[in-house]
Amino acid sequence: MSGTDHEWDEGNPERLYVITRGRSGLAERTVLDLVTLIVSRSKPQPTMQPEHAAILRLCHSPLSVAEISAYLRLPMSVTTVLLADLLADKRVEARAPVPLAQLPDRALIEAVMHGLQKL
């Protein structure tokens, strides 16, 4: 049993539904999408839920919902719920992503790709 015990040691006591208070982001998904840019409008308060505070700290400069989700290491739906809370409190602002039509040409994308591959 000792092997199992050791494994049990890791992880966290809290579950995701506590963070979202049971909401799954079903309603919130209409407003936010993976690439919506989020930027904070206020400073984190000590009385806030830590995840909210973390989002406000992260979003000093615009970050996409997907990125926030990755940094927080929380599933998308959880992030969406948290962001919806902040949006309702007007603590963050959501910006629509850059429209597809205005995307740069293929050459630029390839240049970026090559640049990244050389990293």
Add this chain to the structure above:
Amino acid sequence: MLRAGSSPGGRRSAPVLAWLLPTVVMAAAAAVAVSVVSSGARVGVGACGVVATLAVAAVAVEAVRRGRALAVLREQHGRLEAELRNQLAEQQTQTVRLAERLLPQAVARLQQGDFVEDVLRDADSHEGAVTAEFQAARQAVLRSVLEAVDAEEGLRESAQRAFVNIARRVQAIVHRQAQDLREMEDRHGNDPAVFDDLLRLDHGNALVGRLADSIAVLGGARPGRQWSRAVPLYSVLRGAVSRILDYQRVELHPVSEVAVIGSAVEPLIHALAELLDNATRYSPPQTRVHLTAVEVQTGIAIEIEDGGLSLSEEGRARAERMLKEAQAGIDLNDLGETPRLGLAVVGRLSQAYGFQVSLRPSAYGGVRAVLIVPQELITTAPATGRAHGIGASSGPRPAGSPAPVAGRSLAGQQTVTVGEDEAPMVSERTPNGLPQRRRRHAAPSAAESQAPALRAAVPNLPEPRVAAHRAAEYQAAEPTAARPADAPVQPGMWLAAFQGGVNGQASNGQAPAGQAPAGQAPNGQTAQPGQPPATASVGHNSDESSSGKGEQ
């Protein structure tokens, strides 16, 4: 007459008088009669008188002899009776002693784990003035009672062991399920409908786990999991909240930034969950339950207040008595047909870990349960355990402090805080217009100095892995780092690859190689352009990386 004459000389006078007197009187009467009657009848009367005198003498002697024998017998009988009476009294006291002292003592010793033989030998040493038979019979009674008790104890113990054993198995299954669910939640985080179902399953699973923990605790074992590292109090409180049915009703207030030492984490979570369960169960469904923690002289006082019915003085006394009784040890049979495990479990845990629990009327009208965690179970050192990898510690921190984001430790692989690497800022643009992310430099020294300490605090994380992990994080934080390129300047460009990846994935489900990482990002995988997923997940466990591949 001869025998009477041969009786002992000392006590002669009175008995002699006793038989002599009637003889003399009879002789005198005979003489008077002889002298009175006419001479003709004198011979007959004289003969009759002699015979009568002799007869009276004989009867008198016999009467005296019997009287003496009777006295002797009576004396003997009196002695015998006194003796028997003494014996009876002695036996009675012995029996009373057996019932009132010896037996309870022996049973108590047996329950403490002494052997039957030892207890019997000690009980035997108290010798009273009783017969050997009585002594033997008493020992026999004692032995049979003790053996019965011993057998009963053994039975109870094995029943408890069986309970604990089953509870442990359930716990293992529940835990595995919880891990699986967490992975599924990560995997299906993009699909709210599935995610919703998963959350509900997760919650139900946690409830089952709590029940299994309760049974284990009542069986005399420790509750399920063990934590080797300290866990922030805020996480502990949320952990407790996550294990009750009505968790949405619990209002968690900000708590001071302390951590609970590993060994006390699980018991504290469990005790709090039981108290919270009581609070939510016995208050109206629309009311909220307030959960706060404040520092006090003796440690941390965690308060649970509900807006239910106030506990009457009698009810409070009963509840506290239940807590006390549980501390003394409880029998599973005492729990009754509709077991109210909660307080019994809390009592057990309090006794084992030194929590103090009190129930008082609340200002909200309901009950205020206060659980005091002793100082020695609290640590103020920065906890290495993080709450879901969100902002350093889950506890609220002052605004403006660096925001290290901890590794989510779902799979137990990442517990290292990589402070400044994870707070990206797009602050500059390269000559070709690509935004350049700078690592946050707000408090690099603090974060840097924290890292080795953390590394030391997580001994099971080898150094190379830390390095690899840090490298991965670094690259993740600067996915669009500047490279000289001859492309035109265009703001928002850095999202292009990302968006392309998303769209590509959405349209045909098969993202092109160069764009794949962006599609991965929502799953919590760190996106790394131009690198195969296997490299990307150096710091992750193999399960995660394989699941990431499956997603593509």
